[in-house]
Amino acid sequence: MDKSKIKSSIIILLAVVNVCLLALVFSDNTETRKARLYRQEALEAVFAENGIAFDPATAIPDTAPPLMTLRRDVETEEKSFRALIGRASVEDQGGNVFFFLGTAGQAQSRGTGEFELMLLEADPIAAGKDAVSAAEAAMKKLGYECADIAPAVTWDSSSTLVTLVCAQDGIPVRNARISFYFLAGRLQTISGAGPLDKKIAASAAADYPDGITVLMKFLELINQTGRVCGRVNGVGVEYVMSSAVSGSCTLRPVWHIEADSGSFFIDAATLKEENIEASA
Amino acid sequence: MPDKTKLADIAKNCVIVLLFASAVFLLSKVVFNGRDRLSGELSGFFSGKSGENSAALPGTNGPSSAASPVFLMTTSEDGSHYAVKYAGEDREKLVSQFSAYLGEALGSPARPEAITEDLWREALTGSGVFFDYLYPQPLSVLAAWLGTEASGPVSEKSARRFLLADDGGDVTLYFISAGENRVYSCKTAISFASLAARIKGLPAGSANFAFELGGEYEKLAPYFIFSNESGSLRGLSSVNPAREGFDSSALMDSFGMNSQIANKYAETGGAVVYVDGDKSLRFETAGRLVFSVSGGSGLPLTASGSALGLADCVSACLKIINDSIGLAAGDAEISLAGVSELSDTGNYTVNFAYFAGGIPVVLSGGAYAARFEVRGGTLIRAELHFRSFAFTGDTVLVLPEKQAAVIAAAGPGGEPVLSYEDRPDGVVCTWISHKE
Numbered sequence: 001m002d003k004s005k006i007k008s009s010i011i012i013l014l015a016v017v018n019v020c021l022l023a024l025v026f027s028d029n030t031e032t033r034k035a036r037l038y039r040q041e042a043l044e045a046v047f048a049e050n051g052i053a054f055d056p057a058t059a060i061p062d063t064a065p066p067l068m069t070l071r072r073d074v075e076t077e078e079k080s081f082r083a084l085i086g087r088a089s090v091e092d093q094g095g096n097v098f099f100f101l102g103t104a105g106q107a108q109s110r111g112t113g114e115f116e117l118m119l120l121e122a123d124p125i126a127a128g129k130d131a132v133s134a135a136e137a138a139m140k141k142l143g144y145e146c147a148d149i150a151p152a153v154t155w156d157s158s159s160t161l162v163t164l165v166c167a168q169d170g171i172p173v174r175n176a177r178i179s180f181y182f183l184a185g186r187l188q189t190i191s192g193a194g195p196l197d198k199k200i201a202a203s204a205a206a207d208y209p210d211g212i213t214v215l216m217k218f219l220e221l222i223n224q225t226g227r228v229c230g231r232v233n234g235v236g237v238e239y240v241m242s243s244a245v246s247g248s249c250t251l252r253p254v255w256h257i258e259a260d261s262g263s264f265f266i267d268a269a270t271l272k273e274e275n276i277e278a279s280a
Numbered sequence: 281m282p283d284k285t286k287l288a289d290i291a292k293n294c295v296i297v298l299l300f301a302s303a304v305f306l307l308s309k310v311v312f313n314g315r316d317r318l319s320g321e322l323s324g325f326f327s328g329k330s331g332e333n334s335a336a337l338p339g340t341n342g343p344s345s346a347a348s349p350v351f352l353m354t355t356s357e358d359g360s361h362y363a364v365k366y367a368g369e370d371r372e373k374l375v376s377q378f379s380a381y382l383g384e385a386l387g388s389p390a391r392p393e394a395i396t397e398d399l400w401r402e403a404l405t406g407s408g409v410f411f412d413y414l415y416p417q418p419l420s421v422l423a424a425w426l427g428t429e430a431s432g433p434v435s436e437k438s439a440r441r442f443l444l445a446d447d448g449g450d451v452t453l454y455f456i457s458a459g460e461n462r463v464y465s466c467k468t469a470i471s472f473a474s475l476a477a478r479i480k481g482l483p484a485g486s487a488n489f490a491f492e493l494g495g496e497y498e499k500l501a502p503y504f505i506f507s508n509e510s511g512s513l514r515g516l517s518s519v520n521p522a523r524e525g526f527d528s529s530a531l532m533d534s535f536g537m538n539s540q541i542a543n544k545y546a547e548t549g550g551a552v553v554y555v556d557g558d559k560s561l562r563f564e565t566a567g568r569l570v571f572s573v574s575g576g577s578g579l580p581l582t583a584s585g586s587a588l589g590l591a592d593c594v595s596a597c598l599k600i601i602n603d604s605i606g607l608a609a610g611d612a613e614i615s616l617a618g619v620s621e622l623s624d625t626g627n628y629t630v631n632f633a634y635f636a637g638g639i640p641v642v643l644s645g646g647a648y649a650a651r652f653e654v655r656g657g658t659l660i661r662a663e664l665h666f667r668s669f670a671f672t673g674d675t676v677l678v679l680p681e682k683q684a685a686v687i688a689a690a691g692p693g694g695e696p697v698l699s700y701e702d703r704p705d706g707v708v709c710t711w712i713s714h715k716e
Contacts, residue, residue, distance in 0.1 A: 004285075007292040014299035021306035028310060093469035095387025095428045111427055112380045114474050193474070244376040246383045246427035272369070275481070 039212050050219055052259075053231040060211040064237050064253035064268035065171050067203040070196035072111055072247045074098060077197065080143040081107045084117060084190075096246040111246030113176070116191040131155075134187060135162040135180035144194045147172035159183045166194045168251055173239040174265070174276050195241060196249050208268045211235060214255045217271045218264060227261065234258040237268070240276060346598050347425070347615045348375055350638060351412040351505050353487055354479045359405055362485025363507040366698060367638025377478050378409045378444075383426025385444055385453040385468040386419055389434045392464035395454075400443075400463040401491060401502075403454055408445035409475065412503070414640060414697065414714070415617040415633065416440045416458035424591050434466065438619065440716070441503060446472040458618075458716075490685070499693030500685055501714075507681065515674035516636050516700050516707045518667050521608040522567040528554065532561055534603045535571045535662070536579040567666035568647075569604070571659070578658035588626040588657035590619065596659075597630050597652045605650060605664050612636045612669040614649050626657035636669050641700045642712055643667070667702065676709045684711040 040060065047054040074090070078100060082088055085102030093099055096111030109115035129137065132151050139146050147167035154161045159182060166176035178192035209217075215235065222229050235258070239251040253268040254276075265274040352374045353363040364371040404410060413422075416438040423430035439455040446452075451470040456463050491502035529539035532554060542556040550565040559579070562570045573579070581596035582588045588596075594616060601614055617633035632650040634641035643649070643665055653661040678698065679687075688696045688711070697714040700707050 004289065004292070007289075007296060011292060011295050011299060014296065014303060017303050018299055018306060021303060021310060024310050025306055093388050094431065095384035095389075095423075095469060097384055097388050097469045108471075110384060110470070112384075116471070242376045243380045245425070246380045246387070248427065 043212060043215055046216070047219065047232065050223065052219070052222070052229055055231070055233055058232065058235055060215070060235050061237050063210055064208045064255065065169070065239070067253060067269075068168065068199060068239070068251040069201040070168075070249050070251065071198045071200045072096070072113075073197040076143070077109055077115075080141070081109075081117065083141040083143075084119065084138065111248075112193065112243035113196050113241065113249055114191075114193040116189065118189050119187060131160040131162050131180070131182050134182070135164055138180060138187060138190060139164055139166075139178060142178075142190070142194070143197075144178065145170070163192070168195050168239060171237060171239055171253075172256075173241050173251060174254070174256070176239075176241045193241070195251065196243075196247075200248070208253070209271060211255070214266055214268070214271065215257070218255075218257050218266060221264070221266075221273055229259045229261050231260040232257060233260065238265075240265075240274065346594070346632070347413055347415070347417055347422070348638075349379070349411040350414040350635075350640070351410075351507075352378070353410040353412075353489075353505055353507075354378075354482055354485075355404070355406060355408050355410070356479050356482075356484075357407050357476070360485055361487040361489075362482050363487035363505050365505060365507045371638060374482075378411075378475070379426055381409070381444055381451070381470060381475055382411060382442060383423055383428045384470050385442075385451055386423035386426065386430045386434065387428025388469035389430075389432070389453055389466035390468070392433055392437070392466040395463050395465050397463060399465070400454055400456070401489075403443055403445045403452070403465070404489060404503075405492065406445055407472075407476065407479065408443055409479070411442045412505070413440050415615070415631075416619075416716075417616060418590050418594070418619050419455070420589075421591050421594050421616070421619075437464070444470075444472075444475060446476065449473065451475065497685060497689045499691075500689045501693070501695035504685065504695050506685065513639070513676050513678055513698075513709050514637060515672035515676045516611070516641075516669055516709070517672050518669050518702050518707050520565075520567040521666050521668045522563065522565060528552075528561075528563070531563075531569070531604055532556070534600050535559065535561060535659075537561060569662075569664045569666065571662040571664075573658075573660045578655065578660035580658050581654065582657060588654070590628065593626075593628050593654055594619070594630060597632070597650070597654075600652075600662065601632060601650055601664075605666050608666050608668050609634065610668040610670045612641060612667070617648060626654065628652075628654045630654065634667065634669070636700055637671070639698055639700055639709070641667075641669065641702055641707075643702050644704065669700075669707070678709050679711060687711075688713065 040056070044054040044056060077098070078088065078090060081100050082102065085100065085105035085107060088100040088102035091099040091101070098109050100107045100109070104121050105117060105119040107115060107117035132153065135151065136146055145167040147165040149165045149172055152163040161179055161181050163177050163179045166173045166178065173195055176192075176194050178190060178194055180187060181189045236256045238254055238256045240254050241249050241251055243249040254274055255266045255268060257264045257266065265276050266272070267274050351363065351365045352371060353361050354374070355361050364374055417440065418438045420430045420435040437455070438458045440458060441456050443454040444451050445454060447467065449472055451468045451472050452465055453468050454463060454465045486508055488506045489502065490497045490500040490504040490506070493506070532539045532542060537554065537556040537559050542554040544552065544554050546552050552563045554561045558574050560572055560574070582592055606614055612634045613636075614632050615635050617631040619631070620629045621627050630652045631648045634643070634649045647665055649667075650664045651662065652659060684696045688694055692713070694713040696711040698709065699712040700709055701712065
């Protein structure tokens with residue numbers, strides 16, 4: 001049998017194998033989709049029995065993201081601050097506290113990710129933009145990822161304060177918030193806490209309970225505490241940042257359940273309720 | 281024609297390769313049953329990671345922490361205190377929220393100034409965070425554990441109690457220097473604003489220091505904290521792991537002895553002694569192990585030629601602990617319980633104690649879990665007590681904190697500390713007067 005015929009046979013064989021595998025993949029996907037729909041319907045039924053409406057359009061993430069450890073990198077920080085305050089001298093004030101004195105402003109940053117930056121001159125960032133857009137632009141310049149969460153805006157006759165939530169790899173870090181203070185239309189100070197600069201470890205999330213289990217736990221919590229809840233509007237996964245040791249921080253995954261009576265946060269590993277304000 | 285044949289052949293090869301790759305891809309999808317897991321596995325394959333828990337990158341491991349505050353108290357602007365004692369999720373949360381600030385305060389202090397106890401007490405009643413480690417911790421070692429570096433006169437001090445207080449918007453660090461029994465304060469480079477925000481987010485508390493209550497608590501240690509915690513705890517049991525035998529060669533290796541050439545003999549009391557030159561290792565059936573050096577130089581704790589700093593000394597002792605009693609401790613942790621003879625001359629006595637669930641464990645005779653004597657940068661004597669602890673799953677009721685304080689105040693006074701007492705007939709949870 002010549003080579004050409006052998007190759008043709010191999011092609012036919014491989015094509016048949018591909019078709020079979022494709023059929024298996026489609027079948028798997030269909031089954032998974034059916035199972036997910038079934039579980040979601042069952043969940044809606046259980047919630048309805050307990051007097052809580054569950055929006056059928058609510059997408060429930062399968063699992064939580066991995067626990068992540070980040071480390072500080074002063075050089076990266078300096079580059080980020082330089083984008084706003086210009087070329088800066090760096091002073092080590094001890095205790096992992098650094099002070100940056102630039103041509104257009106100054107900043108102080110700590111090993112926990114907290115920082116305060118003051119602009120001394122009129123900045124071009126806010127020119128022609130509303131406060132929220134200017135804040136987002138400044139956040140991008142600082143190298144932080146902005147979460148897809150509505151900003152908190154407060155204002156009076158002459159000043160505006162915009163607070164944005166940071167994200168890491170697309171996942172909001174609920175207690176990593178940065179505030180931008182505008183006075184007379186000019187961005188004056190930026191302060192808050194953002195995730196540190198370098199990812200050094202990420203643990204596998206294999207042992208975390210899935211979304212359905214978390215929602216059942218949420219239901220148990222509502223029933224135990226007697227808290228008012230009439231409708232679940234959204235379910236998502238987020239991070240909570242904590243820093244027990246200066247120079248490194250941990251991003252711990254939590255589930256965020258948005259209900260008509262407020263937001264509930266549940267730790268992804270322990271399934272215990274989190275008070276995010278207290279974790280800040 | 282030959283060109284067409286050649287082209288066809290090349291085309292067939294390409295198709296075979298594509299179909300093969302496609303088959304492998306589809307097979308992986310079927311096996312792993314999910315695109316996310318597949319992409320995780322593939323990205324892990326290409327990046328060299330297994331997808332399981334990944335270890336930290338080299339160079340990112342600082343000295344491991346061997347002590348944690350046993351008591352914490354925060355004071356809000358209105359002067360109300362919120363305290364957590366011993367272990368539990370609430371204490372862990374407070375530690376993770378505030379310990380980094382303590383590290384930064386230790387790393388950025390101005391020159392410490394001695395102040396009166398009245399000023400210290402006044403600071404304790406103002407807005408701030410109070411830490412009590414139960415045993416004095418060298419500030420240089422504590423700063424290293426918390427990610428910073430203590431420098432200047434502060435690095436020579438040792439303290440059990442610390443306060444980060446609001447001083448006009450900045451943080452002032454206060455501490456009671458052990459040995460001197462003097463209170464120091466020093467300004468730091470930290471702003472109090474973020475501390476204040478965190479304190480504000482905590483529950484309203486009703487804790488008090490004993491000195492704030494006065495009256496019937498006059499004889500009590502002034503900084504004893506009434507936290508109003510409940511009185512049920514987990515039961516604890518202990519066994520002597522020496523009964524099950526021990527890995528003598530690994531232990532000798534920890535102390536720089538050669539198990540191949542060491543002489544071994546048994547004493548009448550059942551103790552086994554290994555001798556290698558001027559080093560000896562004596563292991564008693566009760567679980568007590570003593571390493572000693574007779575004459576000559578001891579076990580060097582650093583690379584030859586380099587001076588042994590205190591932080592290095594503690595790290596070296598921790599390593600020995602991790603390779604010996606730490607392996608058998610079970611549900612207990614081993615924490616630094618003080619260092620005497622603070623200096624950088626290489627002469628130290630370093631003590632470690634057992635803790636179970638944040639509660640100190642008192643061994644019979646008041647012995648430490650481990651005690652190391654270091655002279656001239658070398659270890660000349662070490663005494664370790666092997667014990668294995670396990671939580672029984674039962675709940676143990678103990679005397680409520682207030683009642684224990686009343687009894688102590690009516691008697692000899694002092695500082696009652698909830699402790700697990702390891703007795704021959706079992707472990708009991710009781711209040712023991714802590715001696716500083």
